[in-house]
Amino acid sequence: MRILAFLQFVLLLIDHTSSVSRPGCHCEQTSCYCSKLNLESVPAAPSQLITQLDLSFNRLKKITENDFVAFVSLRSLILNNNRIETIHDKAFVPLTNLEKLDLSLNRLDTLSAGWFENLFSLQSLNLLGNKYKSLGQGNLFQPLKSLKTLHFGGPHLQSVREADFSGLRGLEEVVFDGKNLRVYTEGSLRQIGPIKNATLGLNDTRFFLTHFGSIGWISRIDHLEAVVFKNVNVPQFYKFPALFFLQPLLSVVRKVSVLNCKLFLLPCQSSVDFAKLEFMDISDNLLTDLALSEMMCYGKGGLWSLQTFNVSRNQLHTINSQLFTKLDKLENIDMSGNVFHRMPETCFWPPSLRFLNLSATHLREVTTCLPMSLHILDLSDNDLTVFNIELPFLTELHISGNRIRSLPDGGLYPRLSYLFIQNNDLQWFSGNHLNMFNNLKSLEAGADTFHCSCDFIAFMRSGWKNHQVTFGDSKSYICDSPDALRGKSAADARLSVFECHTALAFSVLFLGILLVLALVAGLCHRFSVVWYVRMTWAWLRAKRKPKLKKGELQYDAFVSYSEMDSGWVEAHLIPELEQTEPRLRLCLHQRDFVPGAWILDNIMDAIEKSHRTLFVLSQHFVRSEWCKYELDYTHFRLFDQNDDSVVLILLEPIDKETIPKKFCKLRRVMNSRTYLEWPDEDHLVPRFWNSLKTAIKRPEADNGDILQFEEL
Known part of the structure; x- marks a missing residue:
């Protein structure tokens, strides 16, 4: 009996342990998802082999020495968005197979090198958004020989020292949040070695340039994919040494973005140094026509490898195509958001140009200035009333937000596949208009009010089924007239037969009246109705006369x-x-x-x-x-x-x-x-x-x- 009671106790204990091991976790195959369960401690390991464990968005405050003893097969451990303040130095010792560790957005105020002693397989480490002010006592990442991705820093990080990155080699990605950084030891990042992608978040550009401008690793870069400056404010612009600091980068960088930085000038001498630049975005700045001419060396040279150029939302007033004529690799130009009002009659674009964006530039009309080589053209949100420029290679046309009253002539665009013409003054269109477009696949003409004639309603209800063209949301085609249909979608509108086939309806009505009259006449003859009417009339007349006495x-x-x-x-x-x-x-x-x-x-x-x-x-x-x-x-x-x-x-x-x-x-x-x-x-x-x-x-x-x- 004692043995039986003991076995029952063991079974109850096992059942209780099993129920505690996974309090609400969703485990399938080799992964367990325990996110957003308000956990205050690491749950016990399930019976099956687990390689991925997600404990994000819980209430964990500390990681103990034995929390992961049973998770020796883990390759991914996600602990972000908890309340972790302390981690035992030996907590991650069993995780020799761990490849990804995310400790971001917790409350760690100190970092310990002991955490990473046995993480020989770790490839990705995220330490962003904690409370630490420095990267520990040095050699923090020394054991991480396989590390490829490192995210570190946050609003509390104040200092970076040379020994912080010792031992790191061959990183593919570094994300450094140093918005409140105050101390940087020169040469610290040199310890990291070659980096393929780096993202630096710094509030004070002058601080960055002062402390990072002379670091030697920049001069040794052979391949730089992209450089992005966004929302940078330099009050004393005449002291801005960016061009001199970036001089080693200009000849290797492929993509440059300077967004909303109040840029108003880039000398021709600097533009010439962009030997490999393929993508350039200088939108939301203060460039004028003269400044753009200087940057483009007045059309004489520079930026020879440029393929995409974005100069939208600046202060340009003239379309100067000659600035780009010699750039035989240029395919895309975005000049939207400037104030042109008009375009020249003739222009000289590079023959390689395929995309041109002139939207929201206050244009009142278009001319043959548009390049014949275009595949995509955006003229949205202007003041155009007509568009009839021949573009034989055009496949996509955006002319929404204008005052155009009818669809363009499809014969001018034999290859057009996509037409966007919403928010115009279109009154109606029919299948005959679409038949002029040989290759049209999609027509977006909604958000307008239409004259819902019988032909238009019939086309809206069935016409697009007979054409190989999609029309977007049919509910966006709204009737403005006749009054009875105002406010209804064209797809739901209905008109009577008399409104749609007036001549036929009147003919049928007249014939019906004749038939009714014939029927009435027949009935009157059959039942002597005419005789009764005549006699009634005679009787009424006789009644009005005084009756004669004999x-x-x-x-x-x-x-x-x-x-x-x-x-x-x-x-x-x-x-x-x-x-x-x-x-x-x-x-x-x-x-x-x-x-x-x-x-x-x-x-x-x-x-x-x-x-x-x-x-x-x-x-x-x-x-x-x-x-x-x-x-x-x-x-x-x-x-x-x-x-x-x-x-x-x-x-x-x-x-x-x-x-x-x-x-x-x-x-x-x-x-x-x-x-x-x-x-x-x-x-x-x-x-x-x-x-x-x-x-x-x-x-x-x-x-x-x-x-x-x-x-x-």
């Missing part, structure tokens, strides 16, 4: 008949009714209608002034248009007053179905009442006339009686 009526009957039946009317009806006793007065259209009056008005007046309306029905009557008008109004009157004012005479048998169905009241009368039929036998004729006269004759009293007939 004693005031002028006619006994209005006779409605077809012209084809006029022979019967004149031969039989008129003589019998008007010339025999009792004599009746008939209203006949050919005799009693008012000449010149509207025919419908005559019909309405005749019916209104007659006691009865006598219809002489026949096949001719049914087919007569005017007879239909008379039937219409009489039918309407029957419907309105429900009286017995209609007398029907059938000259010949008529199928009731031949009478239009719209005369429903008339058809009902024929179905429900008797009517007079012209007899075929002569002995029945007198009885016919007696019945007709009785039906037409006005009674002496207006009693409203309704006369009934017997069928003959």
Whole structure:
């Protein structure tokens, strides 16, 4: 039982140790990342073999003798951004395979040579940003025979001595932060030996020149890649010995940058000494046209190896291409940020020139001064309204930030691949414009407001799918007109068919109206709408007139008949009714209608002034248009007053179905009442006339009686 309990205790202890060994560390394969875990001590080593350990951004205050005993395979140890104040002299003894050690940005106030005694494989050491004022007691880096990269110094470093760098040879990179350096022993850096890349941070340039100007290692430099002066302020410029101090460097340096240093002059004599200079950046200084001419030896020589020249943001007012004509290796010139306003009509550039930057130079127009050999041209942020200079080799054009209203003529730039024309006054463009560019791959024209016509919107929505051109963010193409689309992106805008296809839309609309009218006319004919409208109008007009009493009526009957039946009317009806006793007065259209009056008005007046309306029905009557008008109004009157004012005479048998169905009241009368039929036998004729006269004759009293007939 005791053995079992002991084993359980051991297992618990092992489990506890394992959980403590990696408190939140992320370990994979041979690396452990324990950064930003608020650790106050070095965690125990995990079970697997670890070659990289990152303990940065924690709360470590000290490194003890046994912290790394279990990390014998480490090759990289990162301890930057902690609070380390002390490190035991034997803390790094087990790390014989360590190649990189980063102790930057801690609180070390002293440096000990004991830390590095066993670091025979160390190649990179970073000690920047600590509190030490000096580099220890000397021979600090003596054991580091494999060291290639050394970063040291910080805001607290005040002195550098000759013995500090003894033993260092063949460094590839040195970063020295000596912003607050006060004491420098001459020849100290000579101990380091040849250096490929060196970065020096010094606030006081005069101090640097005074203490470093005569160091012998500068005179032995065979290859210097770059020299950078940035934000250097020399109040007593006439005492500035830089040119004399840098004399050994001028013939070997390849890149020189003097940025924002208030440089206003570089003599021609010094320029000539730059025998191998390929890159020169003197931007953000005070060079004038005369000073630039002096520096370039007035175009007669010097800087023969120069390939890139940046003179942007100075005080130049003239584009003087002759200063560069003889530099047959010059490929790139940046003159942006100066104040030119105009360019000469003709210029003489070196034939090797490929890139020219004239952005933000207040140019109002461009001329043939531009070199034909250009591959890249930047004219952004000027006052240009057009750009139409032929450049056959141009592949990239920047003309953003001007006042250009249309895309350039693509035929002038057969090799153009990239066009940047944002923030201009472009109104629109289409596929026809792009078809002029044979090799265009990218067009950046956003951040403008466009007239979103139908063609432009259609192109924005689908045009770029049909062209091998990218257009950037489609949301940056904003509509300015029409008003309904203002503020919307062209890709999201929509216009109606009427706005996009006006002629076609109006044609379709007109055709639609015609179809609707035809449909309405058909429906009106089918359901006798016109008849009802006419009758309604006639009824309204009749309603406005005072109704005549039967004693005031002028006619006994209005006779409605077809012209084809006029022979019967004149031969039989008129003589019998008007010339025999009792004599009746008939209203006949050919005799009693008012000449010149509207025919419908005559019909309405005749019916209104007659006691009865006598219809002489026949096949001719049914087919007569005017007879239909008379039937219409009489039918309407029957419907309105429900009286017995209609007398029907059938000259010949008529199928009731031949009478239009719209005369429903008339058809009902024929179905429900008797009517007079012209007899075929002569002995029945007198009885016919007696019945007709009785039906037409006005009674002496207006009693409203309704006369009934017997069928003959």
